[in-house]
Amino acid sequence: MSKIDEIKRAIIEGEEDLAVDLVKEALDTGASAQAILQNALIQSMNEIGTLWNQGEIFLPEVMGAAQIFQKAASYLEPYLIAGGNQEKLGTIVLGTVFGDLHNLGKNLVAVMLRTAGFNVIDLGVNVPGDTFIAEAKKHKAQIIGLSALLTTTMMEQKLLMENLRESGCREQFKVMVGGAPISPQWAEDIGADGYARNAGEAVELAKRLLN
Numbered sequence: 592m593s594k595i596d597e598i599k600r601a602i603i604e605g606e607e608d609l610a611v612d613l614v615k616e617a618l619d620t621g622a623s624a625q626a627i628l629q630n631a632l633i634q635s636m637n638e639i640g641t642l643w644n645q646g647e648i649f650l651p652e653v654m655g656a657a658q659i660f661q662k663a664a665s666y667l668e669p670y671l672i673a674g675g676n677q678e679k680l681g682t683i684v685l686g687t688v689f690g691d692l693h694n695l696g697k698n699l700v701a702v703m704l705r706t707a708g709f710n711v712i713d714l715g716v717n718v719p720g721d722t723f724i725a726e727a728k729k730h731k732a733q734i735i736g737l738s739a740l741l742t743t744t745m746m747e748q749k750l751l752m753e754n755l756r757e758s759g760c761r762e763q764f765k766v767m768v769g770g771a772p773i774s775p776q777w778a779e780d781i782g783a784d785g786y787a788r789n790a791g792e793a794v795e796l797a798k799r800l801l802n
């Protein structure tokens with residue numbers, strides 16, 4: 592079994608110490624932080640989602656795997672940031688929308704944006720629409736980034752767009768949206784400025800939005 596597969600298995604089986612040790616070993620043997628993140632960590636959460644859907648695992652196991660993901664991702668963070676562009680490109684207010692507690696993907700987006708040189712104000716999870724707007728004004732942000740993982744909470748992205756238009760500040764900020772149920776069509780429908788499928792695309796999109 593490859594080291595990547597071993598890391599995936601350790602996360603899925605809830606072996607926290609083993610997962611982190613294997614991540615260290617993979618880095619020592621020359622694997623890139625990007626490859627470990629994409630092929631082991633993110634893939635493990637996709638498999639967790641499938642097992643959950645199939646009723647083979649339950650909420651406590653999903654929460655356990657999420658905790659291990661976060662720990663392993665935190666370990667990788669300095670390696671992802673090393674070599675990153677330190678020039679500050681602009682300010683992004685980022686968060687997971689109201690009613691939604693999923694933060695693993697949003698945290699990765701924050702890391703990648705910081706690595707690319709953005710100043711990221713991370714508002715966390717379960718963030719009310721008004722808070723996004725108030726914080727964006729306070730920090731003079733150019734971009735608001737909205738993550739949503741549930742088909743129910745993606746509506747919050749639409750509400751925020753309406754709120755921006757109704758309060759007359761739509762032109763002040765670019766808005767980017769992402770998260771598993773989000774699509775380019777949804778972004779267009781709600782009048783957002785762009786959609787990114789993953790953290791890497793989020794960086795490219797943010798750069799485009801500033802031009």
Ligand code: B1M
Nearest residue numbers: 640692693694695696736737738741742769770771789790
């Ligand atoms: Co939840 N959950 N969950 N969950 N969970 C999903 C999303 C689900 C698809 C699983 C399933 O199919 N059963 C399902 C949603 C179904 C739907 O709406 N259609 C679901 C559900 C139903 C729920 C609960 C309602 C379950 C319950 O309580 N009955 C509940 C809701 C709680 C709430 O939010 N109010 C719930 C709870 C949880 C846990 C707490 C157990 C845990 C979250 C822990 C945490 O985040 N700290 C959890 C997890 C781990 C998942 C799965 C398994 C994995 C999500 C994840 O972290 N993926 C997920 C199944 C799945 O997605 N396959 C699932 C890894 C992460 C790196 O990817 O978040 O997609 P992702 O982020 C990507 C991209 O989407 C993108 O870039 C990221 C990096 O590449 N991206 C952006 C994300 N945000 C972006 C923003 C951008 C740009 C790109 O710009 C601003």
